[in-house]
Amino acid sequence: MKTLLTSVPQWFPISPYLACGILAGQLKAAGYQADTLDFNVEFFNDILKPDYLQTSLAAAKAFAENPLLHCSDKRDEEKYSRKMSDIAGERNKIISSYLAENEANISATISEIDGAVQVLKTRELFYDPEQLYRAKDIVKSALRIASLPYVPARIQIDNYIANPYMTYDFADIDFQCREPQLNMFVPYFEEKLKAYDLSSYQLIGISITDLSQIVPGFTLARLLKKYSNAKICFGGNYVYKIAKELKQIPKVFEDYCDYLLIGDGETTIVELVEYLSGKREIAQVHSLVYADTKGDIMATQTTPPLNLDKIYYPDFEMYDFEKYFSPEIVIPVQLGKGCYWGKCTFCDFYTGQQKFDLKSVVRAVDEVEYLSRKYQTPFFNFVDECIPPKFYHAFAKEIIKRGIKIYFYSFARLEKQFTHEVLKVLYQAGARFFMWGYEAESERVMKLMNKGIDLKYRKKILRDAADVGLWNLCTFLLGYPSETQEELQATIHTIYDDTIVNTSTPSNFALKKNAILKDHIEEAEITDFEPNGELHISYKYHSDVNTMEEIKKNRNAFEKQFLIDTADRLFPHTFTESDYLLMYLAKYGRDYLKSYRLKYKKELLF
Ligand code: SF4
The missing domain is CATH 3.80.30.20 (tm_1862 like domain)
Known part of the structure; x- marks a missing residue:
């Protein structure tokens, strides 16, 4: 029984996220295999590269030549074609003015991005404030270029600004998770997941702790449901805060996840793995929300308070610290x-x-x-x-x-x-x-x-x-x-x-x-x-x-x-x-x- 615990963009990619480390530590101490994967740090390493930026720039220019957006799935047209047309108009305006105002800066940013990333990761360079602040600005400019094909949605190092034409209603989130022209994480994760063999995992956890992770996190979950056989579990502080609403949406449990892990996860993750290993009934897994065989959404009893001295040390063994934007x-x-x-x-x-x-x-x-x-x-x-x-x-x-x-x-x-x-x-x-x-x-x-x-x-x-x-x-x-x-x-x-x-x-x-x-x-x-x-x-x-x-x-x-x-x-x-x-x-x-x-x-x- 093997579990993968993941964190997702957008989060500031300086250090690993604690929740995955804690849960991995708990599972390993209980005798189960657990891997961790920080998709957030992977994402920033992948997009802050000259090739990615060149491709983004080319896509933005191509859009400016033919500034139209049609729903990729015809079934969305009735509800979203008007919005797609508004977004296309807005996108065209942003791209045109950006290209006109930043012509000289764009090529400089693309040629300097590797060096800027190195400044953030290398002691001798990072501790020079002049180099540090210049590097941070280059990264900021690079992320504007990376965002261009998806504006008005925008990725920043410290935030993901979701498309302002979309609400935070589930229907709009669901639409964005299926629409590669609006959501940069659809093509990103489609490509990224090809690099991993996920067949050995029976459970994949996705930690969502902030609003900035909702669109990326749901996008990843949907693709994992499609491309892996693992059960998918959402956890994290944000999920706790919207659990009441999620429980009312059967489609969440059809297309995105199998379980919601509510609140502190130390006990639940081990009990869930025990359930998946045939060692306990699902009703005996504390603080879990799931759809039963009839599709009814069920919630189990809340986990009793933990003795904090009994929690195992977090496990960061799987993290490649070289990838973090920090020396x-x-x-x-x-x-x-x-x-x-x-x-x-x-x-x-x-x-x-x-x-x-x-x-x-x-x-x-x-x-x-x-x-x-x-x-x-x-x-x-x-x-x-x-x-x-x-x-x-x-x-x-x-x-x-x-x-x-x-x-x-x-x-x-x-x-x-x-x-x-x-x-x-x-x-x-x-x-x-x-x-x-x-x-x-x-x-x-x-x-x-x-x-x-x-x-x-x-x-x-x-x-x-x-x-x-x-x-x-x-x-x-x-x-x-x-x-x-x-x-x-x-x-x-x-x-x-x-x-x-x-x-x-x-x-x-x-x-x-x-x-x-x-x-x-x-x-x-x-x-x-x-x-x-x-x-x-x-x-x-x-x-x-x-x-x-x-x-x-x-x-x-x-x-x-x-x-x-x-x-x-x-x-x-x-x-x-x-x-x-x-x-x-x-x-x-x-x-x-x-x-x-x-x-x-x-x-x-x-
Ligand atoms: S309730 Fe506690 S955590 Fe919240 S702002 Fe006040 S002191 Fe801080």
Whole structure:
């Protein structure tokens, strides 16, 4: 009995995805064979090549000469021919203006892409900020070329922008999964799968953790259903969040998958393999959704909480680290599960995980020590939603006691227990930055968000962190419903304050299906909301105070200006480059990064 666990585009291709490693570790410990395959990193390696870009460019030019789109399957015509015609018009406009404006850059990008990828993967080149930022811009331009035949859908290193003419209703996703003219992943996976012998697998798992993976993940699943005999299983945080909707769609179980694995997968994956090996009944597999022989969708009992110290170490043995767009190996580790606060009104990060719990300090440090030795790396990303200060302090002291040389980062809450002393010990243990949830400056807005931190302390914590040598990456939530312009400006003022904020990650407020706020919308002056597509995890909402469009407009205007104002700085703003930031901080330290001013002029593409 052999299982393949896969992760899919789009995800930032710097380090392996943890979920597949954890499940592979569980299966192997239970005596089953398990392989892992990162289709995301394969994808970026395959498309960031001169040949692929040349082919994309030729396809875009050919389209511009005959700018028409007809449904590949005649049965789709009634529903989609009008949309195909609109997309064709839009595509033609984008391609024509891109070709006219970028003639000189296109050939330079294609000839320089190999070198740019090498910069990202090679220590001697990567740690030169001038080369790094230039390489990142070349990759960005290359991905614009790769996207041209599929615009207005677009692949970026940090996102997949799905076709805006399509909704997140299953019917539209299904159409895109069958339509090679709209979805670059159809021809990509059709070709890619030819390179693999999948006949030895009885089960293939596909992990979907973000909206950006829905179209690619469903495309892969559909092709695997067609070309392999394996049972197909969807898992991952995103699948948990849309499980209710998926259960209502029989076609999902006919054309895309056999099972949904709901929530934490450590127990379910082993029980599912036991079922497929004839060792238990399907009803005895916890947290599973499947179609029975009559086609009825069934759901089994939820997995009992795990003893986290009993989870086996993640297994990354199958990963080819040379393929990652990074000169160092950064290992993701989960020290616990869930969020110990779990009450922020807007948040759905922790949903799908069992009730908050932590590994014991000794077990957590054992795991880090083992992984550091096994993969010969000091770099770690603790992927937890937040780690309590008391635990973190004890963890850091244990790292120091054992003399383990590592560098790490994680999310953290601005709790007053992160004292100067605790932060100093964390720095000594190898912490180089924390991703603090600052959210908003306004006390009123913070209260509405129910962030649950004592606001008197948060700037002191950030100053103390800076004092011990830590870098402060702060996440901000702009446009919380009812936030006034003055309140928004106060937050923006904080984002610009580089004595406390070194990197900012500003997000728009979104009304998530699984967030607490959904049941208390009146508190945030939301009048009503409606689905944004069956498989989308946020709602469209209405507010008389500030609309979704205004929030987006304000945020875009702020972000554009911020990027211009900080264009010569290192890492002023990021959503996905935290691993790079860790490497740079480990090599150069906070002061160097803070004072460095780039001579290279970043290309600010808006
Ligand atoms: S935003 Fe962070 S602290 Fe708040 S509930 Fe979500 S994970 Fe927990």
